Amino acid sequence: MQAQSGERLEVLLSAKEVATRVEQLGRRITMDYQGRPLILIGILKGSFVFLADLCRAIDLPLAVDFLALSSYGAATRSSGIVRILKDLDHAVEGLHVLVVEDIVDTGLTLNYIFGHLRARGALSVKMCSLLDKPSRRQVAVPLHYKGFEIPDEFVVGYGLDVDERYRNLPDVCRLIRS
Numbered sequence: 001m002q003a004q005s006g007e008r009l010e011v012l013l014s015a016k017e018v019a020t021r022v023e024q025l026g027r028r029i030t031m032d033y034q035g036r037p038l039i040l041i042g043i044l045k046g047s048f049v050f051l052a053d054l055c056r057a058i059d060l061p062l063a064v065d066f067l068a069l070s071s072y073g074a075a076t077r078s079s080g081i082v083r084i085l086k087d088l089d090h091a092v093e094g095l096h097v098l099v100v101e102d103i104v105d106t107g108l109t110l111n112y113i114f115g116h117l118r119a120r121g122a123l124s125v126k127m128c129s130l131l132d133k134p135s136r137r138q139v140a141v142p143l144h145y146k147g148f149e150i151p152d153e154f155v156v157g158y159g160l161d162v163d164e165r166y167r168n169l170p171d172v173c174r175l176i177r178s
């Protein structure tokens, strides 16, 4: 895909590498949640591609729901403010919740979601993120399943965006501004 003028894209994780890792995560989740009622909760919008692949790599009956939170907008740094824009459609009482995120950066988003979902009577709440940028963490979050650790660089593709662009790139790419 052509980058917008003034921007350059460099592949950090190829679609093939991502697919292999997602298969592995799916197998682990399948083993860990045998016999337990599972709901995957995708955090919109960034997780939609990862969630679509991950849920098909999990060989268990499961439900899917989504939460939408305020995002960074055009900026590439976290404001630290988390606000629910779309709440869950279904109750999580009596279910094991696995939150599916695209990337954990400061940890503020997942920290908020963790508290929010535990207060709603889920049997357990665990976190799964495709990407982790540990160097930028502001609050510790228990990340039970993680795809890749990446350095402190802004990435797009495979669902991740900047200002709504590049979500449909098959690879995870570094966004370099010139």
Ligand code: IMP
Pocket: 043, 046, 071, 072, 078, 101, 102, 103, 104, 105, 106, 107, 108, 109, 110, 153, 154, 155, 156, 160, 161, 162
């Ligand atoms: P946190 O609350 O700082 O952990 O931010 C998590 C959210 O910030 C993610 O769900 C993304 O929407 C966004 N984000 C953080 N880093 C990046 C990035 O490198 N590219 C695109 N979005 C990012």
